[in-house]
Amino acid sequence: YGLFGSATLGVFQERMFSRFGKHPKEVLFYNHLLGMAGFLFSYSNIVESIIDFNHSPPLFWGVPSLWVYNLMNVAMQNICVRSIYYLLSEWTSLAVTLVTTIRKFLSLLLSIILFNNTFTTQHWASTILVFSGSALFSGLIRLPKEDQLESWWRGVRGCEERVTKEKVVAKLPC
Secondary structure: OHHHHHHHHHHHHHHHHHHHOOOHHHHHHHHHHHHHHHHHHHHHHHHHHHHHHHOOOEEEOOEEHHHHHHHHHHHHHHHHHHHHHHHHHHOOHHHHHHHHHHHHHHHHHHHHHHOOOOOOHHHHHHHHHHHHHHHHHHOOOOOOOHHHHHHHHHHHHOOOEEEEOOEEEEEOOO
16 A cells, blocks of 8 residues: 555656646655644654653763664655655656665565565565566566567467568468
8 A cells, every 4th residue: 555655646746746847855845844743643652752762771972872763764764755856856756666666675675684584475476576567667678569469469379461562462361
């Protein structure tokens, strides 16, 4: 569902960029500003997390470690999100969805390697789908055109036509 929602949002943003111009920083600002209202529903969880963060062991200069880790995470997320919004203003939403899907796959793969998780059959199937879709989209794999498929199918069924310079000489029955 996440990938579907992300792709839908990408198409919406692509239309918005084409209608109002390419302003990725403005879109980033408003998307985050409007989303802030959703945090009101988890106010109590945020307060609990702040208390937990304040009581974590200090890392350096007496700063609690969870605050340092959180700030590092926020900085990395900021770089990633700004990059995605920039890509959305320059590329099609399909290309951006492809890039983010590959990034998510690589993150999953890194997590499997770092934390010694098993690589299941579902992971293998997903890997095949991700890289097949990427190869088709990028043009590494080309699907045959409709007329090529049709002539291949006629050949399989034994109904080929013998053609000489714009004139059908013989047509085998199908």
